[in-house]
Amino acid sequence: MDLYEHQARALFERYGVPVPPAEVAATPHAAREAALRLGADEYGIVVKAQVKTGGRGKSGGVRRADGAEAAERTARQILGMDIKGHTVRSVMLAQPVAIEDEFYVSYVLDRNAGCFLAVASAEGGMEIEEVAAARPEAVARVPVDPAEGVTAGTAARIAEAAGLPAETVPVLQRLWAVMKGEDALLVEVNPLVRTADGPVLALDGKITLDDNARFRQTRWGEGASDEAADEELTPQEAEAAAKGLNYVKLQGEVGIIGNGAGLVMSTLDVVAGRGARPANFLDIGGGASATVMADALSVVLSDPDVRSVLVNVFGGITACDAVAEGIVLALDRVRLDKPLVVRLDGNSAEKGREILHACGHPLLEQRTTMDDAAERAARSATDTGPPASAGRVPTTAVAQAG
DSSP states (O other), X not given: OBOOHHHHHHHHHHTTOOOOOEEEESSHHHHHHHHHHTTHHHHOEEEEEOOSSSOTTTTTOEEEESSHHHHHHHHHHHTTXXXXXXXXXXXXXXOOOOEEEEEEEEEEEETTTTEEEEEXXXXXXXXXXXXXXXOGGGEEEEEEOTTTOOOHHHXXXXXXXXXOOGXXXXXXXXXXXXXXXXXXXXXXXXXXXXXXXXXXXXXXXXXXXXXXXXXXXXXXXXXXXXXXXXXXXXXXXXXXXXXXOEEEEOSSXXXXXXXXXXXXXXXXHHHHHTTOOBOEEEEOOTTOOHHHHHHHHHHHHTOTXXXXXXXXXXXXXXXXXXXXXXXXXXXXXXXXXXXXXXXXXXXTHHHHHHHXXXXXXXXXXXXXXXXXXXXXXXXHHHOSSSOGGGSOOOHHHHHHHO
C-alpha cells in the first residue's frame, strides 16, 4: 500500500524525523485557511499535489505561493489536475525552507539479495535513476542486516559511503525505525535537506507498506488507511480486491486472465508482441474454482477499455474443466459483448474444451497455443470494424481448436 506524502510525513513526525510544518486541504478555501495558520503572508507557502506518483513538480503539481490568497488560487489550479493518470483530490501546504544542501536517502527491501538495502546520495532533489545512470559512483548502496538494523555505526557508514554530513546520522536511524516499525517495503526521502540555519529536514516522503503485515498493523486504520488506499482504485480494482483477486489495471485494450504470475506475465508480453496493449494483469492462482474464474471474467468484462478478453490457462492444480465451468457461469451472470478467446492446456483440457464448445456462445473462440490465442485476441481488440467472431463460430473451427 503506497501512502500519500502527507501520510508519510505524519509517520515521520511520529518517529522523530524532522519535517517542516504543513497541513492538508481538499478545497481552495481550506487551503487559504491552512496557509494563514502556517504564516504564508509572511513567509510564503509551498502547495503540493497529493497523488501517489512521482514527477509532480514537472507536471505543475508543486508550486510556490506568496500569501494566503495566492495559496487559494494555486490550490484551485492544482486540485482536479491529472498527473500521470492520478486525479489530485487534496493538496499539502508546507512552510518553505532555505535549503543549503539536498540529499537522497531510502531504505528498500531487496528481494533478490534477501536483505534490506540503504540507498543514499549527496545529490538529492532529482531523479535518483538519472543520477545512478550518469554517475553510478554518486549513489551508495549499503546492505542492512534485518536482525541488527541501522545502529549509530551503520548509519555513520551509510552517511560516509554517500558523502552525507554527520548531521544526517540520527535521521538515518529514525527513518530505519519507520521502516521496521511500520512493516514498510520502501521508505524514501528526496530531498533530505540541510537548511541554511542548520537543521536537517525531510522535505518529501514516499512510503510503501507491506499489505501482508496488515493483520498486525492495526494503527494503519487510523489515517494511513484503507480509505486512503482505496480512494484511487478503479472500479475494477476495487471489485477485484473485494473478491480477493490478484488484479492490476493497465492502459490497454486486451483483458488477460491466467493462472500463475509467470504465465500471466508471459501472456502480457506475447499480446504486446502482437501489436496490442494488455488492459490488466489478473492471476486466478493455482487452485482456482469455477466461482473464482467467473469472478475474474466479470471484473475484466466490466472494464470499458477492454475490447477483447484472453483467458490463458495451463491446467495443473487448477483443472481446465473447472475453468471452463467458471467461464460458462460468468456468461450466465454478465452480458458478453466482446470477443473472448480461450486457450486451455494441461489437466482436463479436453473436457474443458468440450464444455466451452457445448456452451456455443457466438463471441467465444478457442485456440490451442498461446501464440495463436494472443494473435486472435490482439486482432479482435485492434480491429476497427465489427469483430470477426460476431457470428456463430463454425463447429469445424472449434473442433479443430479443441
